[in-house]
Amino acid sequence: MNKNIKDSTKFPVHGLDREGPRIPYTGSLLDHWLESHRHHPDTRYLPFWDLGVAMCRNPDPELYWCRGRDLSDGLAIDDTAVFLGISDDGVACFATLIDEATQRKLEVQNVGFVDARSAAAQLEDGRAAIVAQARSLLNWHSQNPFCTRCGSRTSPQMAGSQRACTDTDCGVVIFPRIDPVVIMLVVSADGEHCLLGRNPGYPGRLVSALAGYMEPGESIEEAVRRELLEEAGVSVKAVRYFTSQPWPFPATLMIGCFAMAEDRLHIT
Amino acid sequence: MNKNIKDSTKFPVHGLDREGPRIPYTGSLLDHWLESHRHHPDTRYLPFWDLGVAMCRNPDPELYWCRGRDLSDGLAIDDTAVFLGISDDGVACFATLIDEATQRKLEVQNVGFVDARSAAAQLEDGRAAIVAQARSLLNWHSQNPFCTRCGSRTSPQMAGSQRACTDTDCGVVIFPRIDPVVIMLVVSADGEHCLLGRNPGYPGRLVSALAGYMEPGESIEEAVRRELLEEAGVSVKAVRYFTSQPWPFPATLMIGCFAMAEDRLHIT
Numbered sequence: 001m002n003k004n005i006k007d008s009t010k011f012p013v014h015g016l017d018r019e020g021p022r023i024p025y026t027g028s029l030l031d032h033w034l035e036s037h038r039h040h041p042d043t044r045y046l047p048f049w050d051l052g053v054a055m056c057r058n059p060d061p062e063l064y065w066c067r068g069r070d071l072s073d074g075l076a077i078d079d080t081a082v083f084l085g086i087s088d089d090g091v092a093c094f095a096t097l098i099d100e101a102t103q104r105k106l107e108v109q110n111v112g113f114v115d116a117r118s119a120a121a122q123l124e125d126g127r128a129a130i131v132a133q134a135r136s137l138l139n140w141h142s143q144n145p146f147c148t149r150c151g152s153r154t155s156p157q158m159a160g161s162q163r164a165c166t167d168t169d170c171g172v173v174i175f176p177r178i179d180p181v182v183i184m185l186v187v188s189a190d191g192e193h194c195l196l197g198r199n200p201g202y203p204g205r206l207v208s209a210l211a212g213y214m215e216p217g218e219s220i221e222e223a224v225r226r227e228l229l230e231e232a233g234v235s236v237k238a239v240r241y242f243t244s245q246p247w248p249f250p251a252t253l254m255i256g257c258f259a260m261a262e263d264r265l266h267i268t
Numbered sequence: 269m270n271k272n273i274k275d276s277t278k279f280p281v282h283g284l285d286r287e288g289p290r291i292p293y294t295g296s297l298l299d300h301w302l303e304s305h306r307h308h309p310d311t312r313y314l315p316f317w318d319l320g321v322a323m324c325r326n327p328d329p330e331l332y333w334c335r336g337r338d339l340s341d342g343l344a345i346d347d348t349a350v351f352l353g354i355s356d357d358g359v360a361c362f363a364t365l366i367d368e369a370t371q372r373k374l375e376v377q378n379v380g381f382v383d384a385r386s387a388a389a390q391l392e393d394g395r396a397a398i399v400a401q402a403r404s405l406l407n408w409h410s411q412n413p414f415c416t417r418c419g420s421r422t423s424p425q426m427a428g429s430q431r432a433c434t435d436t437d438c439g440v441v442i443f444p445r446i447d448p449v450v451i452m453l454v455v456s457a458d459g460e461h462c463l464l465g466r467n468p469g470y471p472g473r474l475v476s477a478l479a480g481y482m483e484p485g486e487s488i489e490e491a492v493r494r495e496l497l498e499e500a501g502v503s504v505k506a507v508r509y510f511t512s513q514p515w516p517f518p519a520t521l522m523i524g525c526f527a528m529a530e531d532r533l534h535i536t
Contacts, residue, residue, distance in 0.1 A: 129485050129486070132485040133483070133486070136484035136485060137485075140484070143416060143417055144417075146415060146416050146418060146419035147414060147416075147419075148411060148414050148416050149412075149413070151413075151414035151419040152419070153419075161483075175447075177445055177447075178448055178482055178483075178484055179443075180521055215286070215401070215444070216404035216408070216516070216519055217401020217516070218286075218397070218401070218514060219511070219512045219513050219514065219521075220521075221511075241509040243487070244488040244489065246485045248484070253448055255488070
């Protein structure tokens with residue numbers, strides 16, 4: 001794989017360890033492990049305010065990690081904390097929403113709250129993907145306080161990796177939603193041109209590859225063909241997967257493809 | 269692309285036209301178009317009962333399409349009908365749930381109701397993907413009668429392509445959920461072996477490629493690595509996308525990859 005190409009994605013490889021052998025695989029062992037780590041004094045929290053992530057300059061832009069004890073009160077770790085992974089030095093890391101009093105307290109300490117897109121542009125290595133995961137999960141929790149099946153309240157479980165209906169007759173468990181999106185660069189049959197789009201709302205001279213949400217009952221390759229016919233009236237031959245990245249606005253999986261047009265591309 | 273390989277997927281290319289120029293792109297034009305076609309006498313309906321699809325033998329196994337007038341009453345087309353696409357002969361096609369009386373009436377006419385997995389095994393060309401789309405959408409509607417944000421009732425819009433909260437203060441619109449899953453064949457470093465898994469619940473000698481749901485904040489390639497570490501303790505080098513297909517149990521996008529193990533695979 002071409003390292004430069006992978007580096008060009010905004011949300012590259014995640015910076016925390018998210019799988020064994022240090023984390024129990026599933027079930028009650030995992031639940032117990034998460035609960036004990038959530039209240040461990042070494043555990044690190046990444047605060048979010050209004051879906052913006054806490055950052056400071058130190059001197060470079062840096063995520064602001066704190067411990068539960070760093071904030072005498074106001075760190076609402078019980079309900080909204082979501083597990084992110086384990087750091088290189090073996091410490092469990094969570095993200096949490098904070099209240100306005102805590103946000104003001106942190107701002108006095110020169111901690112700012114930055115939207116995920118700007119944060120990703122300022123962060124290198126695996127930290128942008130941490131922001132992507134945290135923002136998607138916290139947003140999902142805030143948007144799902146009620147059960148889709150019976151309308152009762154839901155509550156978080158397993159340190160934020162799922163929610164369950166509080167009605168014992170229903171009890172349905174729901175998992176975070178990820179919406180697959182195809183984003184594709186159309187290349188003309190002669191290889192000389194490519195097709196980019198411009199949304200009237202885009203600033204300046206910004207153009208973009210065409211993209212669209214996948215629909216039930218289609219493959220990645222079919223979604224590329226359908227979207228290109230719908231959006232641009234372009235028929236394509238071969239569709240080739242290129243790479244993928246999470247895009248937490250709010251919880252998208254961007255699936256990048258190349259599509260070879262059947263004809264030369266004509267500008268109309 | 270290798271035709272034989274694509275044909276090996278259970279839910280290949282969709283058999284109905286789902287994009288322009290015969291279908292308005294979006295907004296009120298589309299809504300009007302869908303409403304007028306939903307009640308058009310030529311429109312075809314594919315009935316579902318308990319998420320099984322209507323099929324008959326004619327003499328080969330065939331989807332059972334009917335018209336609204338074919339069923340004097342009981343065809344509940346108003347609330348549950350979902351738009352599937354346009355047939356080769358230009359007719360709009362919908363899927364709909366039916367009530368028990370209609371189901372009994374159809375069974376007398378030798379129409380059976382077959383689960384989607386069995387139906388896919390019996391159907392060729394694009395019909396299995398139609399079943400996948402219809403089953404995913406109908407199941408999604410049945411599982412989402414309430415708003416996740418405020419707990420009020422939701423109702424279908426745009427011929428089943430979305431639902432909206434009926435509470436005017438909320439009014440949130442929700443779209444069908446698709447859950448991306450990575451499924452991967454691990455190949456040993458020497459290219460001599462591959463890794464398959466066996467769930468204790470599998471019948472007979474059935475084995476399967478390893479698979480798992482993607483999580484927020486990761487790419488396809490990272491999900492493959494994480495799942496293989498979690499499920500099998502195997503580290504992999506290169507991950508290569510192979511192909512994808514919808515898998516409507518209940519609404520999965522299966523993303524097939526090859527993964528090259530760092531070592532030889534040892535059976536333990």
